[in-house]
Amino acid sequence: MPAALMGVDVARLLASADRMADICRSDDGNPGYELGRQFGSGWLAGRDKVCIAETEGGFGLWAEQLIAESTGKHGKGLVPAPGESPDGPDRQAAVPQLADPYSLGGEFFRWEFAVAVAGVFLEINPFDQPDVQAAKDKTNDVLATGTEPDVEPQGSIDELLAQANERDYVCVQAFIEPGAENDRRIDDLVRKLRRRSGLVVTHGYGPRYLHSTGQLHKGGPNTGLFLQVVDDPGEEIPIPGKPFGFRRLLRAQAAGDYASLQERGRRVARIHIEEA
Helix, strand or coil: CHHHHCCCCHHHHHHHHHHHHHHCCCCCCCHHHHHHHHHHHHHHCCCCEEEECCCCCCHHHHHHHHHHHHHCECCECCEECCCCCCCCCCEEEECCCCCCHHHHHHHHHHHHHHHHHHHHHHCCCCCCCCCHHHHHHHHHHHHHCCCCCCCCCECCHHHHHCCCCCCCEEEEEEECCCCHHHHHHHHHHHHHHHHHHCCEEEEEECCHHHHCCHHHHHHCCCCEEEEEEECCCCCCCECCCCCCEHHHHHHHHHHHHHHHHHHCCCEEEEEEHHHC
């Protein structure tokens, strides 16, 4: 629907996906299987960070959700890392094949097929998301108290990085207002964390990341160091029919996910954006 509203030739886009689906039925030279085998065999060899090459339009953001939500469960998972360097013993490179904009339909199918194949190697079901609900439940618990959610800083960057092990990764969870200035601040923070830790660093805005990488964070391997970044969300905006507004809801989502990570024994800290 969004593509149609943008004026995209939807039939042409779907034709690309249909062609890829036909190719992925072949026994030899199956591009979806080959990519999935790369993901899975890489994971077996300890290369669980999938470093997705940058593309115009940000294909990595879409692939990030596909990989994290599908594979991050039962203490296993592939860690999608768009834009990260593939150089390292725990990393593998993945390059989207986008000859033109309409090849996107086929590339969507190829990666979806590949992640299903990777699930066989990991021995997980890539079609469920058992831990996504956890943060929602915690958010509801926080809201049910009727009090202001606690999102005060806890720990520090130094304390968090002191717990790092080889082959871990760092994840910045930014519950702040998206925008050019905050994009710059988060990018600066990511570079600082990458330089200091030598680890793969991923990042996402909350609460959006809860439905993209949240499954991996809570259901995947305990190799993440999670840094939640908060700011003052501003004045309360009422939600019709609810005893709370958007400000409290956002803070409850941050508090709920933090509690969910702690409950699972994850290494986590919270800072204010001014400390970044």
